[in-house]
Amino acid sequence: MPRKSASRATAAIPADIHVPPDxxxxxxxxxxxxxxxxxxxxxxxxxxxxxxxxxxxxxxxxxxxxxxxxxxxxxxxxxxxxxxxxxxxxxxxxxxxxxxxxxxxxxxxxxxxxxxxxxxxxxxxxxxxxxxxxxxxxxxxxxxxxxxxxxxxxxxxxxxxxxxxxxxxxxxxxxxxxxxxxxxxxxxxxxxxxxxxxxxxxxxxxxxxxxxxxxxxxxxxxxxxxxxxxxxxxxxxxxxGLTGVLPTPKPRAAIPERSTVMLMVRREREVLLRLRPGSGIWGGLWSLPEMPVETLPFDAEAAEAAAFDYARAYGAPVRAAIAGELTHVFTHFRLLIRAIRVDVGAGDPMVQDGATEATQRWLSLDDLDALGTPAPVRRLLEDQARGGLF
The missing domain is CATH 1.10.340.30 (Hypothetical protein; domain 2)
Known part of the structure; x- marks a missing residue:
C-alpha cells in the first residue's frame, strides 16, 4: 500500500514549534x-x-x-x-x-x-x-x-x-x-x-x-x-539572532592525511591506466597504477629508482623523474599524490600484477575524454597533454 502523505489532520505539531497555517x-x-x-x-x-x-x-x-x-x-x-x-x-x-x-x-x-x-x-x-x-x-x-x-x-x-x-x-x-x-x-x-x-x-x-x-x-x-x-x-x-548558529554544525574531527605514489608510464603520447575496483574510492574509474608505498620511503632519488624498476613489466624503461605532486581533499581525509613519470619503449607492454585488457589500457593524451578518470588524475594527465612536467 502507498504511504499516506502527512497532513495537519494526521500529524501532531510539536508543542514548542509554530508552523504557520499558510x-x-x-x-x-x-x-x-x-x-x-x-x-x-x-x-x-x-x-x-x-x-x-x-x-x-x-x-x-x-x-x-x-x-x-x-x-x-x-x-x-x-x-x-x-x-x-x-x-x-x-x-x-x-x-x-x-x-x-x-x-x-x-x-x-x-x-x-x-x-x-x-x-x-x-x-x-x-x-x-x-x-x-x-x-x-x-x-x-x-x-x-x-x-x-x-x-x-x-x-x-x-x-x-x-x-x-x-x-x-x-x-x-x-x-x-x-x-x-x-x-x-x-x-x-x-x-x-x-x-x-x-x-x-x-x-x-x-x-x-x-x-x-x-x-x-x-x-x-x-x-x-x-x-x-x-x-x-x-x-x-x-x-x-541565530542565523549564524543554526543549523547546528556537525562536530569537526581532525582530517587525517594519507599519501600515495602514482606511476605515470608514458609510451610516446600514450599513458597507461588501470581500472580501479568497483567499490571504494574512485570505484569504476581509470587511474594511474599505484606503487606499493610501504616499499618506498619518499626520498626523490630513491623513489625514481624504485619507479624505474617497478615499470619494467610495462616495457623497457628509458628514464624516470618526479612528474608532479598535488593534494586532493575527500570528505573524510586528505590525500597527497606524488606522480612519477617513467618513459618506456614502443614495444607491447607485459602484463603487471595479473592485469588484463579489461583492466589495463593505454590512453592517448589527445583523447582524455575516452575514459572516466578521477579529478586529480585528470589534472596530471592534462598537464602531460600540454607538454608540462618534462
Missing amino acids: FGARVVNWQRVHGRHDLPWQNTRDAYRIWLSEIMLQQTQVSAVIEYFQRFVATLPTVQALAAAPADQVMALWAGLGYYSRARNLHRCAMQVVSEHGGVFPTDPTVLATLPGIGRSTAAAIAAFSAGVRSPILDGNVKRVFARCFGIHGHPGERAVETRMWQLAGIALPAAGPRQAEDMVAYTQGLMDLGATVCSRGKPACLADAGACPLSADCVARRD
Missing part, C-alpha cells in the same frame, strides 16, 4: 515569482531528466551540474539508453562530479527501471525509494516534479530552512533531529486540492530555491532585506 502557500507564491525557472531540468514532467538532475545535485552545486547534465542527456537521452550504455561510458560522462558511487547506482537504477518497471519510473515515493541510489527525499522530489505527488522532501537546503525557521537546535544529521524535521516537513506541505500537482512542483522547488538563494549558509538575504524571504515574519533564527 507556510506551504507562502513558499508556493514566492517560488512562482522569485524562484528559479530556467534550469535545464525544469519545465518538464520527464522523470528521467528529473531523476538524473536530482542524483547529480546531491552534494553538488547547481552551477557545477548544468554542464554535466546537458552533456549526459545529449549522449544518453533516455533511461533505456543509459541502461544499455557500457559502464565506461557512464563513468566517463560522470568523471569530475565526484562521489562515484552515485554514478554506479545511477547505472544500476536505470537497468532496474527498464527490467522491472518497463522503462517507466514509478510515481509512488515509497517504490522509488527502493531503487538504487534513491533515498526518501530524492524519491519525494522525483514524484512531486514528475507527477505532482504530495510528499515531503528534506535535503540539505531544506534542513537549513527548517532549522532556522522553526528554531531547531542540534545537528540535522542526528537521528532525533532529523526525525523531528521529517515530522515538520509533512505538516508544512501545502493543502491538497485541485491545484495540488502544480502547487507541489512550486513548493518543492521553492524550498530548494530558498535554501540555495536566500537562506544561504553564510549571509542569509533576510538580514539585509526582511522581504527577501516569505518566511521571515515567523523565522525564529532571524527573530533571535
Whole structure:
C-alpha cells in the first residue's frame, strides 16, 4: 500500500514549534515569482531528466551540474539508453562530479527501471525509494516534479530552512533531529486540492530555491532585506539572532592525511591506466597504477629508482623523474599524490600484477575524454597533454 502523505489532520505539531497555517502557500507564491525557472531540468514532467538532475545535485552545486547534465542527456537521452550504455561510458560522462558511487547506482537504477518497471519510473515515493541510489527525499522530489505527488522532501537546503525557521537546535544529521524535521516537513506541505500537482512542483522547488538563494549558509538575504524571504515574519533564527548558529554544525574531527605514489608510464603520447575496483574510492574509474608505498620511503632519488624498476613489466624503461605532486581533499581525509613519470619503449607492454585488457589500457593524451578518470588524475594527465612536467 502507498504511504499516506502527512497532513495537519494526521500529524501532531510539536508543542514548542509554530508552523504557520499558510507556510506551504507562502513558499508556493514566492517560488512562482522569485524562484528559479530556467534550469535545464525544469519545465518538464520527464522523470528521467528529473531523476538524473536530482542524483547529480546531491552534494553538488547547481552551477557545477548544468554542464554535466546537458552533456549526459545529449549522449544518453533516455533511461533505456543509459541502461544499455557500457559502464565506461557512464563513468566517463560522470568523471569530475565526484562521489562515484552515485554514478554506479545511477547505472544500476536505470537497468532496474527498464527490467522491472518497463522503462517507466514509478510515481509512488515509497517504490522509488527502493531503487538504487534513491533515498526518501530524492524519491519525494522525483514524484512531486514528475507527477505532482504530495510528499515531503528534506535535503540539505531544506534542513537549513527548517532549522532556522522553526528554531531547531542540534545537528540535522542526528537521528532525533532529523526525525523531528521529517515530522515538520509533512505538516508544512501545502493543502491538497485541485491545484495540488502544480502547487507541489512550486513548493518543492521553492524550498530548494530558498535554501540555495536566500537562506544561504553564510549571509542569509533576510538580514539585509526582511522581504527577501516569505518566511521571515515567523523565522525564529532571524527573530533571535541565530542565523549564524543554526543549523547546528556537525562536530569537526581532525582530517587525517594519507599519501600515495602514482606511476605515470608514458609510451610516446600514450599513458597507461588501470581500472580501479568497483567499490571504494574512485570505484569504476581509470587511474594511474599505484606503487606499493610501504616499499618506498619518499626520498626523490630513491623513489625514481624504485619507479624505474617497478615499470619494467610495462616495457623497457628509458628514464624516470618526479612528474608532479598535488593534494586532493575527500570528505573524510586528505590525500597527497606524488606522480612519477617513467618513459618506456614502443614495444607491447607485459602484463603487471595479473592485469588484463579489461583492466589495463593505454590512453592517448589527445583523447582524455575516452575514459572516466578521477579529478586529480585528470589534472596530471592534462598537464602531460600540454607538454608540462618534462
